[in-house]
Amino acid sequence: MGFAAIVVAAGSGSRAGGDKQWRVVGDRPMVRWSVDALLTAGADSVVVVVAPGAEARAAEALAGLSGWRTVAGGAARADSVRAGLAALEVADDTPVLIHDAARPFLNSAVINRLLAALNDADGALPALPVADSLRRGVEGLVVGGIDRDGLWRAQTPQAFRLKTIRDAYVAWTESEAPTDEAAVVERAGGRVRLVEGDAHLMKLTYPEDFAMAEALLPKTTRIGQGYDVHRWGPGASVWLCGVEIPHDQTLIGHSDADAGLHALTDAILGAIADGDIGDHFPPSDPQWKGASSDRFLVYAADRVTARGGRIVNVDVTLICEQPKVKPHRQAMRERLADLLKLPLDAVSVKATTTEGLGFTGRGEGLAAQAVVLVELPA
Known part of the structure; x- marks a missing residue:
């Protein structure tokens, strides 16, 4: 099944020390892992959303790959996603995967599960069940527990038909920041299906996450x-x-x-x-x-x-x-x-x-x- 993709790589990465999307993980810049995985899985086009002025860094990080282009993102993640959606030149019913560059270890199995889920849903996201016990804390003290039954850890990429996600963003209240694209589609009345995620699809946010990522590499x-x-x-x-x-x-x-x-x-x-x-x-x-x-x-x-x-x-x-x-x-x-x-x-x-x-x-x-x-x- 053909599909298009957006890789969001416009953030500052301040919690990881800055510019984490260009940081080398294993033997390549982090953003390259995701773009390469999407192209290998059959993406017809990939839009990489970068900070204004970062186009040259993207060209260096993705040198040798074809089928991708850059577009300048916005101040917030939702603004960057909107810019990526506007840059896509595909049919309205084309599946679109929206992925964070901070999750480098994407694989074709997850992509295929997402695409299959769109056959009977308006959207799909990979997720893992919450395994740890959850506690609510105030000023360093436990003040209660949270039932983890039915709770899932959402990952990316998240998949939607192009028109579905574009229309959902049009309907979204501008003053409110969405947690992710699934929330935007849910608010618009869409049905979003959970599919099996992957523990390796971790988000690299803090400096110590990069050491964990290196340890996971074959x-x-x-x-x-x-x-x-x-x-x-x-x-x-x-x-x-x-x-x-x-x-x-x-x-x-x-x-x-x-x-x-x-x-x-x-x-x-x-x-x-x-x-x-x-x-x-x-x-x-x-x-x-x-x-x-x-x-x-x-x-x-x-x-x-x-x-x-x-x-x-x-x-x-x-x-x-x-x-x-x-x-x-x-x-x-x-x-x-x-x-x-x-x-x-x-x-x-x-x-x-x-x-x-x-x-x-x-x-x-x-x-x-x-x-x-x-x-x-x-």
């Missing part, structure tokens, strides 16, 4: 492994895992030769299949001569963030006879935790020797290996 885990070697040469100190350690030698390399950071950088890049440290910071480029390797690590971590992912934990092993790592291990862990914005218990640094065997055992060089676990949107 994810995939990736493991990356890195290995690096540098030879010893004349010097007075050595950099390992971002910490300078006094020593009678130093590691030789184009940058600061921090083998621990190099191995960890490669592990992160490997987890997201993004090449290796040499691809991004070639030793043939003079700008990286003597560079601090923490720049490489932060760059790799930012590549994970840009893909909507996060680093879960890291584990670095330094393989050498000298210097002694244990006295500096805590400082290394703290430095890595700071660079990667990780809790300390998600960062491991340890050291081992090769019992005098091989190039590390002979004191010719130092090796480092690293393993990282990364979560990415599925």
Whole structure:
């Protein structure tokens, strides 16, 4: 069944810190989740209602999608819905879904239930039964209970035929703010059917809601492994895992030769299949001569963030006879935790020797290996 849709994205989002409709959830701006879901479900046209002057932000957030257009909204939500309805150029009997951009996890199953419900009703909305006990409170004290029998939590999108919702808004008293479109149609005498909602269709209102949304997103885990070697040469100190350690030698390399950071950088890049440290910071480029390797690590971590992912934990092993790592291990862990914005218990640094065997055992060089676990949107 063909249908049209309105996505209301004109609010200030002040309770979430402002401009929440443009905030990235998972790997995309929040408004894109809804527009993409509606188009995927078969919407013939989608009107995105934005604040005046926000058209360029919408174009950036929805780049690559077709079948949508923007219109400027009003001061109140009802004004924005009216603007969206006025912008629709479809037949009067076309089903129209009106959705809040603040509910990003819309799916086709909910959309199909809404459209089917319009066969014998003037409107439809997804809803969930109230499961929690309800109490009335005054000044922080309970003053009574509320029977939750027959109570439902209304969600969006809400569905109506175009003429039904347009006529209902014409009849609505301008001085009164409707709670939602279902209230407008009910007031006009229409029958609005409840259909099964979806717990994932939560409204993101407060800052903590975004953490909940991220937790609900399907994810995939990736493991990356890195290995690096540098030879010893004349010097007075050595950099390992971002910490300078006094020593009678130093590691030789184009940058600061921090083998621990190099191995960890490669592990992160490997987890997201993004090449290796040499691809991004070639030793043939003079700008990286003597560079601090923490720049490489932060760059790799930012590549994970840009893909909507996060680093879960890291584990670095330094393989050498000298210097002694244990006295500096805590400082290394703290430095890595700071660079990667990780809790300390998600960062491991340890050291081992090769019992005098091989190039590390002979004191010719130092090796480092690293393993990282990364979560990415599925």
